[in-house]
Amino acid sequence: MDQTPMHEASLTKNPADPRAILSDPLLNKGTAFTQAERDRLGLHGLLPSHVSTISGQIDRRIAVLRAFSTPFEKYAFLRDLQDTNETLFYALLAQHRAELLPLVYTPTVGEACVRFSEIYRRPRGLFLSYPLKGRLRQILADLPFEDVEVICVTDGERILGLGDQGAGGMGIPIGKLSLYTDCAGIDPARTLPILLDTGTDNQARLENPLYVGWRNRRVRGADYDAFIEEFVEAVQERWPGALLQWEDFAGPNAVALLSRYRDRLPSFNDDIQGTAATALAAILSAERLAGINLSQHKILLFGAGAAGCGIASLLVGELEARGLSHDAARGCIYGVDRDGLIIEGVNVAIPGQALIARPEAEAAEWLASGKAPGLIETIERAQPAVLIGTSGQFGAFDEPVVRAMAQHHERPIILPLSNPGTRSEATAGDVQAWSDGRAIIGTGSPSEGGDGAVTQVNNVYIFPGIGLGALVSGATRITEAMFAEAAKALASLRSEGGSDALFPPSEQLADVANTVALSVCKVAERDLGATPPADGWENAIARRRWVPAYRDDLLSVE
Numbered sequence: 001m002d003q004t005p006m007h008e009a010s011l012t013k014n015p016a017d018p019r020a021i022l023s024d025p026l027l028n029k030g031t032a033f034t035q036a037e038r039d040r041l042g043l044h045g046l047l048p049s050h051v052s053t054i055s056g057q058i059d060r061r062i063a064v065l066r067a068f069s070t071p072f073e074k075y076a077f078l079r080d081l082q083d084t085n086e087t088l089f090y091a092l093l094a095q096h097r098a099e100l101l102p103l104v105y106t107p108t109v110g111e112a113c114v115r116f117s118e119i120y121r122r123p124r125g126l127f128l129s130y131p132l133k134g135r136l137r138q139i140l141a142d143l144p145f146e147d148v149e150v151i152c153v154t155d156g157e158r159i160l161g162l163g164d165q166g167a168g169g170m171g172i173p174i175g176k177l178s179l180y181t182d183c184a185g186i187d188p189a190r191t192l193p194i195l196l197d198t199g200t201d202n203q204a205r206l207e208n209p210l211y212v213g214w215r216n217r218r219v220r221g222a223d224y225d226a227f228i229e230e231f232v233e234a235v236q237e238r239w240p241g242a243l244l245q246w247e248d249f250a251g252p253n254a255v256a257l258l259s260r261y262r263d264r265l266p267s268f269n270d271d272i273q274g275t276a277a278t279a280l281a282a283i284l285s286a287e288r289l290a291g292i293n294l295s296q297h298k299i300l301l302f303g304a305g306a307a308g309c310g311i312a313s314l315l316v317g318e319l320e321a322r323g324l325s326h327d328a329a330r331g332c333i334y335g336v337d338r339d340g341l342i343i344e345g346v347n348v349a350i351p352g353q354a355l356i357a358r359p360e361a362e363a364a365e366w367l368a369s370g371k372a373p374g375l376i377e378t379i380e381r382a383q384p385a386v387l388i389g390t391s392g393q394f395g396a397f398d399e400p401v402v403r404a405m406a407q408h409h410e411r412p413i414i415l416p417l418s419n420p421g422t423r424s425e426a427t428a429g430d431v432q433a434w435s436d437g438r439a440i441i442g443t444g445s446p447s448e449g450g451d452g453a454v455t456q457v458n459n460v461y462i463f464p465g466i467g468l469g470a471l472v473s474g475a476t477r478i479t480e481a482m483f484a485e486a487a488k489a490l491a492s493l494r495s496e497g498g499s500d501a502l503f504p505p506s507e508q509l510a511d512v513a514n515t516v517a518l519s520v521c522k523v524a525e526r527d528l529g530a531t532p533p534a535d536g537w538e539n540a541i542a543r544r545r546w547v548p549a550y551r552d553d554l555l556s557v558e
């Protein structure tokens with residue numbers, strides 16, 4: 001796909017009102033407009049006297065940000081910057097990523113979704129609400145979003161582990177796309193966050209007079225499906241070939257939409273596939289660190305919803321690739337959900353769980369008490385080397401659970417992946433203490449209380465690179481093989497420096513995205529017939545990167 005000049009419309013307009021350029025976040029430079037630009041664009045009088053540089057602006061903004069006392073205030077400040085000067089927002093993020101990532105993204109973005117209506121100021125992205133049904137095509141056609149390449153869409157029903165946030169869920173696609181730009185260098189003018197407002201069943205939201213969403217209970221069933229279908233058709237018509245990322249849909253819809261659309265357009269579900277690839281990468285890294293061979297061990301998934309089942313499916317593929325039969329691969333995996341250990345014919349609640357359900361015969365003895373065994377009993381019997389949490393149940397990995405894991409393995413691998421911290425199965429500090437410092441730990445949200453070697457096992461290590469690779473290769477589909485290869489590529493980046501870190505630190509997320517993108521391009525070439533450019537995929541990836549620097553061509557525009 002060729003790059004066409006971005007944002008040409010606003011430039012060629014050469015607005016009669018000079019304030020227009022100041023209120024366009026993609027063109028605004030704030031105090032960094034030069035004297036020549038101020039002359040030419042008629043900005044004198046609209047800006048304070050001082051002419052700043054972008055690095056001066058970064059220093060000023062980071063100092064102001066640090067003076068706020070809560071992450072939520074910092075989030076609001078950053079969102080305001082994003083909506084007024086996007087170049088500076090990304091330059092700031094690139095320079096202070098480790099500090100700012102937990103603010104623009106998990107975990108603070110969770111609170112921002114819960115309190116979205118409080119800080120709603122300027123429009124960003126698209127709110128497509130159910131009452132607009134029948135008009136989506138026209139709305140998309142009329143709006144000036146040109147050349148959109150990456151869309152992240154949610155209906156707000158399962159926001160991290162925080163449940164139904166209705167229209168407040170918009171914080172998630174905004175945050176995810178910020179990371180597409182920050183980590184994968186996708187031009188922000190070509191990204192589009194979308195909130196499908198199909199109502200909310202969150203009573204507190206419905207009753208809150210501040211709530212900015214459509215005040216209605218959730219639309220479900222055939223009406224919901226028809227609305228989504230109308231949306232997808234409108235997207236395909238308006239932005240053919242654009243990548244559509246499904247994010248934070250409730251489990252049953254997440255699974256159904258993925259299977260309905262994955263073969264119709266380049267599209268993936270981040271919570272199922274992105275999380276699965278991230279978890280697989282963490283396991284592959286931890287496996288080497290622990291000096292074990294996964295195919296000789298058991299893996300326990302606690303929480304077998306859409307994310308847990310996605311992990312199971314990638315894991316089975318990995319074990320088969322190592323020579324295990326399908327049944328032997330399945331046999332390595334145990335799933336424990338609300339009703340205990342998942343057992344065939346007893347408590348399989350969703351289709352995805354069939355893959356990991358234990359045969360009834362095998363579990364007969366376990367069922368003797370009349371009830372499927374719970375987490376701790378399953379650990380004691382199966383003695384898994386790996387424990388993964390995608391349950392959203394805060395504190396589920398308590399002291400007895402961690403001690404049981406540590407009893408049978410020198411280096412148990414424990415990954416409480418649920419987000420944000422208030423939904424995490426355990427804190428890193430507790431897991432460390434209860435395993436006498438032996439556990440290899442990865443947490444979904446940034447972890448406090450660890451010793452610095454605790455990896456954030458979050459899909460931000462995967463999705464930006466998946467998107468970048470798909471765009472560079474022109475892939476028409478996002479395949480399972482891409483996620484499997486992306487996981488291996490990510491795991492290969494673990495440094496052998498003796499630390500327990502499973503992934504590179506967040507400062508290196510741009511390199512991570514390049515590596516993941518390369519693995520995606522190679523799969524696209526192998527499986528989908530994508531043609532590499534003459535100078536190779538690496539160069540194509542590097543060429544595509546949008547960098548947060550002010551444009552110096554504002555003077556030459558007529």
Ligand SMILES: O=C([O-])CC(=O)C(=O)O
Pocket residue numbers: 106159160161248270271418419444458459
């Ligand atoms: O957003 C995150 O941090 C990871 C994710 O997709 C989720 O928890 O839904």
Ligand SMILES: [Mg+2]
Pocket residue numbers: 160247248270271
């Ligand atoms: Mg998500």
